[in-house]
Every structure is written in structure tokens, then in C-alpha cells.
Amino acid sequence: MKGKPRDRLVETALRLFCRHGFHATGIDTILAEAGVAKMTLYNHFASKEALILATLRRRDAEFRGWFVREVESRSRSPRGRLAAVFDVIADWCARPGFYGCMFINASAEFHRRDDPIHVVAAENKRAVTRYLRSLAEAAGARDPKSLAEQLTVLVEGAIVLSHVYGGTAPVRRAAAAARPILEAAFGPARRSLRTRIKTPQTVRRAPRKRARPAA
Amino acid sequence: MKGKPRDRLVETALRLFCRHGFHATGIDTILAEAGVAKMTLYNHFASKEALILATLRRRDAEFRGWFVREVESRSRSPRGRLAAVFDVIADWCARPGFYGCMFINASAEFHRRDDPIHVVAAENKRAVTRYLRSLAEAAGARDPKSLAEQLTVLVEGAIVLSHVYGGTAPVRRAAAAARPILEAAFGPARRSLRTRIKTPQTVRRAPRKRARPAA
DNA sequence: AGAGACATACCGACAGGTCTGTTTATCCGC
DNA sequence: GCGGATAAACAGACCTGTCGGTATGTCTCT
Numbered sequence: 001m002k003g004k005p006r007d008r009l010v011e012t013a014l015r016l017f018c019r020h021g022f023h024a025t026g027i028d029t030i031l032a033e034a035g036v037a038k039m040t041l042y043n044h045f046a047s048k049e050a051l052i053l054a055t056l057r058r059r060d061a062e063f064r065g066w067f068v069r070e071v072e073s074r075s076r077s078p079r080g081r082l083a084a085v086f087d088v089i090a091d092w093c094a095r096p097g098f099y100g101c102m103f104i105n106a107s108a109e110f111h112r113r114d115d116p117i118h119v120v121a122a123e124n125k126r127a128v129t130r131y132l133r134s135l136a137e138a139a140g141a142r143d144p145k146s147l148a149e150q151l152t153v154l155v156e157g158a159i160v161l162s163h164v165y166g167g168t169a170p171v172r173r174a175a176a177a178a179r180p181i182l183e184a185a186f187g188p189a190r191r192s193l194r195t196r197i198k199t200p201q202t203v204r205r206a207p208r209k210r211a212r213p214a215a
Numbered sequence: 216m217k218g219k220p221r222d223r224l225v226e227t228a229l230r231l232f233c234r235h236g237f238h239a240t241g242i243d244t245i246l247a248e249a250g251v252a253k254m255t256l257y258n259h260f261a262s263k264e265a266l267i268l269a270t271l272r273r274r275d276a277e278f279r280g281w282f283v284r285e286v287e288s289r290s291r292s293p294r295g296r297l298a299a300v301f302d303v304i305a306d307w308c309a310r311p312g313f314y315g316c317m318f319i320n321a322s323a324e325f326h327r328r329d330d331p332i333h334v335v336a337a338e339n340k341r342a343v344t345r346y347l348r349s350l351a352e353a354a355g356a357r358d359p360k361s362l363a364e365q366l367t368v369l370v371e372g373a374i375v376l377s378h379v380y381g382g383t384a385p386v387r388r389a390a391a392a393a394r395p396i397l398e399a400a401f402g403p404a405r406r407s408l409r410t411r412i413k414t415p416q417t418v419r420r421a422p423r424k425r426a427r428p429a430a
Numbered sequence: 431a432g433a434g435a436c437a438t439a440c441c442g443a444c445a446g447g448t449c450t451g452t453t454t455a456t457c458c459g460c
Numbered sequence: 461g462c463g464g465a466t467a468a469a470c471a472g473a474c475c476t477g478t479c480g481g482t483a484t485g486t487c488t489c490t
């Protein structure tokens with residue numbers, strides 16, 4: 001086994017929680033798969049909930065880092081980056097092991113709004129919106145806050161429906177829906193990205209070598 | 216206890232599943248709360264999963280019936296009804312006991328796409344889209360299918376974010392995002408509903424006497 | 431020597447599900 | 461209208477497996 005036990009735990013838990021859900025994944029399964037003793041887990045984490053929180057935070061950092069990198073590698077202009085958001089989401093949803101957004105799933109399983117797990121999940125969504133807002137501001141949108149929140153609604157809807165149905169059709173619908181919104185926020189697009197063309201092939205572009213979050 | 220045991224079971228399960236989730240709700244809890252013997256449950260349902268499926272189907276019928284009734288009570292024109300969709304969603308999300316969409320939560324907890332529970336949840340989403348499409352067709356939209364799917368993305372995103380954050384702000388954002396989409400599909404709105412006004416008060420209108428789904 | 435990871439046995443609680451036996455309600459021939 | 465048959469719902473003990481979490485003791489690295 002490579003790496004420190006704590007890291008192995010979080011990585012294994014991340015994978016299993018994504019694949020099977022939080023309640024459905026028992027501690028013993030995680031321990032066996034990570035090759036870690038039970039007492040080692042409880043030396044690092046107070047409880048299963050603490051482990052869940054740690055994996056969510058890890059996933060948050062990992063996902064957002066990846067997301068921002070992806071978006072910013074596809075366009076240099078803030079305006080273009082806003083449009084590219086849906087391409088990145090489409091690539092994500094098209095992955096073979098795509099089991100939906102871990103944070104949405106977490107807030108679905110722990111859906112009391114004051115549950116610490118729910119709170120962490122919400123923080124991820126807020127952070128994504130903040131990022132979109134910073135893009136909108138850089139792009140000179142008329143109302144960056146409103147634009148970012150509207151795009152967030154589209155993104156979340158696209159993720160949920162992609163998960164429920166499979167495939168990336170909902171993401172393309174979201175991209176199509178975003179177009180008039182972006183145009184209203186900026187005036188007509190000067191040069192919009194491949195979101196313009198709606199054939200499926202354009203969504204999954206040439207393979208790119210990039211680190212990708214686990215699910 | 217009133218009603219047949221089977222109905223009591225489904226109703227109680229519906230309530231508890233909505234409130235605490237599927238995995239987190241044990242059958243003993245359901246039995247105790249419904250006042251039903253264990254063997255009675257297993258005479259009616261083969262397993263807990265069968266009970267979950269039954270509650271989902273019940274919820275599907277109940278919710279869609281309510282939704283259509285609400286939408287159609289708010290406007291007589293198909294165009295107006297499409298705009299009213301977000302008002303109905305806002306009212307729903309503003310309920311005190313709102314714990315998100317049961318079907319989204321179900322597909323989050325049982326997220327293998329071939330899981331029977333996931334399949335039933337997906338069917339609900341498809342049915343809602345079909346309804347929106349029928350409205351779009353009746354309203355003479357340019358591309359009813361596309362319009363319905365775009366609106367569905369907005370609706371799902373609004374529901375998820377309302378659940379994650381609490382409050383109906385995301386629904387208002389979704390309604391705002393829908394406006395240019397609807398205008399593009401029909402030409403400028405002739406008379407749009409209260410979605411036009413964005414102050415919070417307008418979303419929660421005067422209390423109305425109507426059957427409402429449990430959560 | 432001491433810290434940390436190891437393995438394993440163990441704990442009470444509860445999961446979903448089965449079995450037994452009793453009570454209650456419904457229906458039918460009389 | 462009534463008595464008995466039949467089916468359904470009842471209560472509750474019981475099963476195996478697993479849950480999250482603890483305790484004990486050994487081994488392996490600095």
C-alpha cells in the first residue's frame with residue numbers, strides 16, 4: 001500500500017462513497033479496501049461523519065481545482081470561459097464512472113439543512129457560483145451576480161438530469177438555454193465556442209491529457 | 216388507525232422517506248408509526264425495496280396531479296401556464312417541510328442507473344418533461360421538445376439549489392433565466408405572470424386552499 | 431524507547447426478514 | 461339475524477448479518 005494511512009482512507013472512502021453512497025458504504029468496507037486497521041481510522045477521525053466531512057472537503061478542493069483548470073484551458077477570455085463551462089460539465093458527465101455530483105448526493109442523503117455534511121455540500125455550490133461570478137465580472141456582465149446564479153441553476157439542473165438519464169443531452173440543453181442568457185448579459189456573442197454547434201460530436205472533443213477527479 | 220393497512224404503510228413510508236431518507240429509515244420505524252404488524256407489511260410487499268417502489272409511484276401520481284392542477288389553475292393559456300410553472304415550484308420549495316425532490320433524492324441514494332428505484336425516479340422526470348412539452352406544443356412554440364427540456368433543466372436546478380440553500384431565491388433565478396428562453400420560443404411575451412416581478416413577496420402569494428403533496 | 435499502524439476479538443444496537451400463534455373483521459348459508 | 465368459516469391483521473419472539481465504535485495486544489519503524 002502506498003501513501004499514508006490517512007490519505008489512503010480518504011481516497012478509498014471518496015471512491016466508495018461516490019460509487020455506492022454514504023449510508024450504503026460501511027466502515028469495514030472502507031478499511032478492507034484501504035488496507036487500514038480500524039483503530040488507525042479512529043485515531044485520525046472521530047467518527048464516520050468526520051471521515052465523510054474530510055472526503056467532501058477533499059473532493060471540493062479536487063473538483064474545483066480541476067474545474068477551474070479545465071474551464072480556463074479552453075478559452076482565454078472570461079466571456080469564452082463562461083460559455084466553456086458547459087463543455088467542461090459535459091465532459092465530466094460523459095465519464096464512464098459518472099455517478100452524479102457528490103455534493104448533491106450528500107445533501108440528498110443528509111438533507112437536514114443544519115447537518116454538517118449538508119453544510120459542506122452547500123459550500124461547494126456556493127464556491128462554484130462565486131467562481132462563475134468572478135468570470136462574469138471579468139467579462140463585464142451587466143449583472144454578474146444574477147448571471148452567475150442563473151448559470152449555476154443551469155449547471156445543477158444539467159448535472160442532475162445527466163445523472164438521472166445518463167448521457168449528456170441535458171448538458172447540451174443547458175448550454176442552449178444559457179446562450180440567450182449570456183447574450184442578454186453581454187449583447188450578442190462576438191465569437192461563441194463550440195456550444196454553438198449542437199451535434200453530439202462537438203461536445204466530446206479530441207482527447208485531452210488532464211488530471212481528472214475520480215468520479 | 217384509519218384506512219387500510221397497506222395505505223397506511225405507503226403513506227407513513229412516504230413521509231418518513233421524505234424526511235429522513237431511504238437508507239436512514241428502518242422498516243421497524245415505519246411499522247411503529249403506521250401501527251402495522253411486520254407480517255402485514257411482508258404480505259403486501261416482497262421487500263423494503265418493493266415498499267420504496269410503491270411509495271415512489273404513489274408520490275409520482277400525487278405530485279404530478281398536484282403540479283398540473285396548480286399550474287392550470289393559474290392561467291388559462293398554455294403560454295401563461297409555462298410561465299406559471301416556476302411560481303408553482305416556488306410555492307413548493309417554500310413549504311416548511313421541504314426536503315427536496317423525492318425522486319432526485321432517490322436517484323442520489325440509489326444511483327446505479329439500472330437500479331429499479333432509479334428507473335422509477337427517472338420516469339417521474341420524464342413525465343414532467345412530457346407535460347411541459349404538451350404545454351409548449353399547445354402554446355405553439357417553435358421547438359416544443361427543446362423548450363420543454365430546457366425548462367426541465369431550469370426546474371431541476373431550481374429544486375436542487377432551493378433544497379441545498381433553503382429559500383426560493385434559486386427558483387426566482389430560474390424564472391428569470393426562463394424568460395428570454397420563452398421569448399425566443401414565442402416572440403416577446405404578451406402578458407407574463409408574476410414571474411416578471413422579482414420581489415420575494417410575489418412568490419408566496421395569498422394562501423390558497425388546495426390539496427398539497429406531503430412534502 | 432516510543433509512536434503509530436497492525437490484526438482481531440468484541441460490544442450493543444439495529445438492520446431486513448421469518449415464524450408462530452392469537453385476535454379481529456368479513457362474508458355466507460341457514 | 462345469527463353462527464361458523466375464512467382470510468386478514470395483529471403482537472412479538474426470533475434469526476442472521478452488519479452497523480459504528482472500542483479494547484487489547486503485537487509488530488515495525490524510526
